[in-house]
Amino acid sequence: xxxxxxxxxxxLISDCTDREGLAQRLAKGAVTLYxxxxxxxxxxxxxxxxxxxxxxxxxxxxHKPIVIAGGATGSIGDxxxxxxxxxxxTHEQLKANIEGVKKQxxxxxxxxxxxxxxxxVDNADWTAPLSFLDVLRDxxxxxxxxxxxxxxxxxxRMENRDVGISFTEFSYMILQALDFDHxxxxxxxxxxxxxxxxxxxxxxxxxxxxxxxxxxxxxLTMPLITNSDGTKFGKTEAGAVWLDxxxxxxxxxxxxxxxxxxxxxxxxLNFFTFLHPDEIEALARQHAEQPHARVAHKALAxxxxxxVHGEEAASEVIRASEILFGGSLxxxxxxxxxxxxxxxxxxxxxxxxxxxxxxxxxxxxxxxxLAQSRGQSRKDIKGxxxxxxxxxxxxxxxxxxxxxxxxxxxxxxxxxKRNYAVVLAG
RNA sequence: GGUAGGAUACCGAAGCGGUCAAACGGGGCGGACUGUAAAUCCGCUGGCUUAGCCUUCACAGGUUCGAAUCCUGUUCCUACCA
Numbered sequence: 001x002x003x004x005x006x007x008x009x010x011x012l013i014s015d016c017t018d019r020e021g022l023a024q025r026l027a028k029g030a031v032t033l034y035x036x037x038x039x040x041x042x043x044x045x046x047x048x049x050x051x052x053x054x055x056x057x058x059x060x061x062x063h064k065p066i067v068i069a070g071g072a073t074g075s076i077g078d079x080x081x082x083x084x085x086x087x088x089x090t091h092e093q094l095k096a097n098i099e100g101v102k103k104q105x106x107x108x109x110x111x112x113x114x115x116x117x118x119x120x121v122d123n124a125d126w127t128a129p130l131s132f133l134d135v136l137r138d139x140x141x142x143x144x145x146x147x148x149x150x151x152x153x154x155x156x157r158m159e160n161r162d163v164g165i166s167f168t169e170f171s172y173m174i175l176q177a178l179d180f181d182h183x184x185x186x187x188x189x190x191x192x193x194x195x196x197x198x199x200x201x202x203x204x205x206x207x208x209x210x211x212x213x214x215x216x217x218x219x220l221t222m223p224l225i226t227n228s229d230g231t232k233f234g235k236t237e238a239g240a241v242w243l244d245x246x247x248x249x250x251x252x253x254x255x256x257x258x259x260x261x262x263x264x265x266x267x268x269l270n271f272f273t274f275l276h277p278d279e280i281e282a283l284a285r286q287h288a289e290q291p292h293a294r295v296a297h298k299a300l301a302x303x304x305x306x307x308v309h310g311e312e313a314a315s316e317v318i319r320a321s322e323i324l325f326g327g328s329l330x331x332x333x334x335x336x337x338x339x340x341x342x343x344x345x346x347x348x349x350x351x352x353x354x355x356x357x358x359x360x361x362x363x364x365x366x367x368x369x370l371a372q373s374r375g376q377s378r379k380d381i382k383g384x385x386x387x388x389x390x391x392x393x394x395x396x397x398x399x400x401x402x403x404x405x406x407x408x409x410x411x412x413x414x415x416x417k418r419n420y421a422v423v424l425a426g
Numbered sequence: 427g428g429u430a431g432g433a434u435a436c437c438g439a440a441g442c443g444g445u446c447a448a449a450c451g452g453g454g455c456g457g458a459c460u461g462u463a464a465a466u467c468c469g470c471u472g473g474c475u476u477a478g479c480c481u482u483c484a485c486a487g488g489u490u491c492g493a494a495u496c497c498u499g500u501u502c503c504u505a506c507c508a
Contacts, residue, residue: 325462363475
């Protein structure tokens with residue numbers, strides 16, 4: 001199976017500028033390809049994983065991937081798929097974002113390979129030195145505004161008079177085309193991949209290469225991921241699911257994948273893991289036969305978590321999850337509890353508040369962030385949705401005393417099915 | 427600039443002097459059922475140690491025993507006209 005067949009099998013191909021031509025070219029030998037990531041935040045989120053992992057898939061097949069951290073394009077803002085003009089990032093923000101994103105991008109590819117080491121570059125390096133006049137003369141001449149205006153995202157913005165589109169964002173595709181042109185010249189980079197919203201930007205680059213260098217380049221896009229239930233992929237109520245642990249804890253990250261809708265789990269195994277098609281088929285079968293066993297979900301969550309956060313961290317959160325969802329805390333060791341404490345929001349409370357009368361549970365629940373008010377806490381308790389150290393408490397007058405603390409300092413609070421907080425008395 | 431209409435809780439939307447912390451729907455949360463799912467059913471959804479009290483219906487004032495409801499002014503929206 002070649003890379004194209006593999007991507008095809010996984011449902012990762014949305015569109016290709018010249019499918020047969022590309023397949024033939026790939027069959028002939030190693031190809032250099034690239035994908036750009038604009039630093040719109042200081043971390044990537046799970047949505048960026050698809051193209052990023054695709055680069056890695058290509059690398060596994062012996063091709064040479066280039067990742068662009070978009071210092072130049074990121075300073076402009078891609079209008080693709082955006083219904084309104086974006087706020088420009090400040091230079092400091094952009095710099096911080098690039099720092100954060102670069103580290104993440106680097107962790108998914110092999111930069112030490114002898115034959116096909118990956119490359120990480122910043123498009124500001126070749127774009128920033130250009131003068132406005134040079135760009136207008138050497139690049140702008142190759143773009144017909146007529147064609148640029150026809151691009152879907154541009155047209156939508158132009159038709160909406162209230163929103164409009166600035167010249168800055170309108171020019172975005174020129175910058176991205178320039179990247180492709182540059183990489184073709186410098187690195188023999190013949191293929192650009194990206195999400196399907198990048199189609200217009202990619203073909204613009206191919207055209208530019210054809211005009212300036214009279215050479216053939218290829219474009220391949222991947223589908224945008226959609227959840228079957230109509231919600232946005234990669235979003236939770238708390239916001240996007242990020243790759244940075246400071247934004248999304250490893251536990252939350254793992255949980256996001258465990259909770260994927262049944263209808264999506266097999267697709268996501270294809271999209272986000274490197275499991276062999278045979279393994280995925282086996283998981284799909286198990287899932288169909290015994291959906292309640294959730295084998296596929298756990299495999300998905302484990303694979304992706306290992307990929308992003310490493311083997312060790314993944315094992316830890318899996319253990320923590322087993323305990324949190326397994327019920328009883330009987331026989332738990334302090335070490336295991338510390339692991340859980342690391343993955344669940346922790347709230348510190350002065351030890352002496354557990355003395356005397358004790359600490360009123362609704363107050364603690366509210367303080368620990370599990371309820372919006374003490375009144376709400378009381379309602380939740382009466383509704384039977386509150387647990388202390390894994391046993392239900394249904395008395396809204398319940399007081400917690402020193403004796404309730406595990407190992408003399410911990411308390412595990414839970415509201416509902418999956419909202420936990422650890423209280424640390426000290 | 428003129429005329430008409432509107433602003434209600436997370437969102438949509440009733441209410442048009444007292445029985446309004448405010449119908450109804452959506453969303454959210456909790457429970458039952460489960461598989462950390464879907465569907466279904468039940469409860470909660472301003473605050474408060476809650477038969478009660480306190481603060482809310484764009485904002486500021488006023489009328490009244492009593493105002494989300496009536497009056498005045500301000501701000502912001504929407505439609506039609508210029």
